[in-house]
């Protein structure tokens with residue numbers, strides 16, 4: 196998205212996301228329940244529901260990839276497209292990101308995308324993950340995460356890519372990077388995002404231990420900005436949004452860029468190497484076995 200200064204803010208898509216979406220409903224608009232004018236029309240896709248409010252310049256973007264909003268290739272792609280659509284529409288200045296699935300904000304990477312898949316698929320998947328992170332982290336819009344459910348691993352990264360996080364006060368809604376407990380390693384740009392948010396020492400501990408923080412601890416360590424009763428998450432996210440939108444866009448955007456560009460540039464400089472590392476790591480027999488065992492444990496835990 197172009198800034199007033201001419202600086203290009205978010206990187207252009209290196210993916211060709213449209214190809215994935217043939218036959219889906221992306222781009223369709225429909226009236227919101229009880230809505231009337233343009234400002235109340237929904238748009239979105241199968242897995243991302245967008246409720247735009249033109250009057251306030253704020254859109255609510257809901258993840259709806261049941262049961263747990265795992266970041267499938269399709270969900271990643273649809274998120275990038277919905278974000279780009281809002282960024283290109285000058286009506287919008289902010290997005291509230293939340294979940295349409297009960298009790299889960301986002302379960303992180305869809306492990307079925309990297310378990311038992313060939314290297315080419317894993318590479319395509321990881322590039323889509325990089326793309327979403329880059330776009331969210333550098334978005335010129337204000338992004339507020341209204342975290343209304345569990346938020347592990349990749350879910351936490353989605354939330355940390357936002358400017359502000361409001362978490363529902365429910366002990367089951369834990370947030371953090373638990374990769375080590377799955378026998379995998381957070382790549383450097385996830386680690387950098389963590390460090391930028393909670394500092395080096397806290398990240399060092401939390402990353403090695405694979406800590407998932409319940410709400411009070413997440414607030415204390417600085418992973419989230421507010422913890423509120425579940426029925427107040429949306430209204431609090433809107434109040435936070437108002438606070439951020441009270442600042443002139445150009446000053447806020449340039450400041451955001453100043454704070455985040457070096458971290459994003461680090462990935463941009465070594466995107467291919469990062470993809471190769473990811474693919475060779477997750478395709479190892481030992482890692483595939485760990486992932487399979489973990490998925491099996493998740494499936495058996497049910498009921």
Ligand SMILES: CCCCCCCCCCCC/C=C/CC(=O)SCCNC(=O)CCNC(=O)[C@H](O)C(C)(C)COP(=O)(O)OP(=O)(O)OC[C@H]1O[C@@H](n2cnc3c(N)ncnc32)[C@H](O)[C@@H]1OP(=O)(O)O
Pocket residue numbers: 262263265298299301302303304305306307345347348349350373374377379380381382472473476477490493494495496497
């Ligand atoms: C030395 C060289 C180094 C080089 C380094 C290179 C880099 C290496 C890179 C490694 C990758 C790093 C990045 C990783 C980030 C991730 O995101 S990994 C994913 C981690 N996610 C999790 O651990 C969450 C797992 N899920 C849960 O804990 C729970 O499901 C939940 C708390 C989110 C929700 O609980 P509940 O409501 O009780 O639902 P469940 O019954 O558990 O699940 C329902 C259903 O969903 C399936 N499922 C859950 N999570 C996932 C997932 N992440 N992926 C795919 N599927 C998932 C679960 O199996 C159930 O399925 P069935 O209905 O039984 O079929």
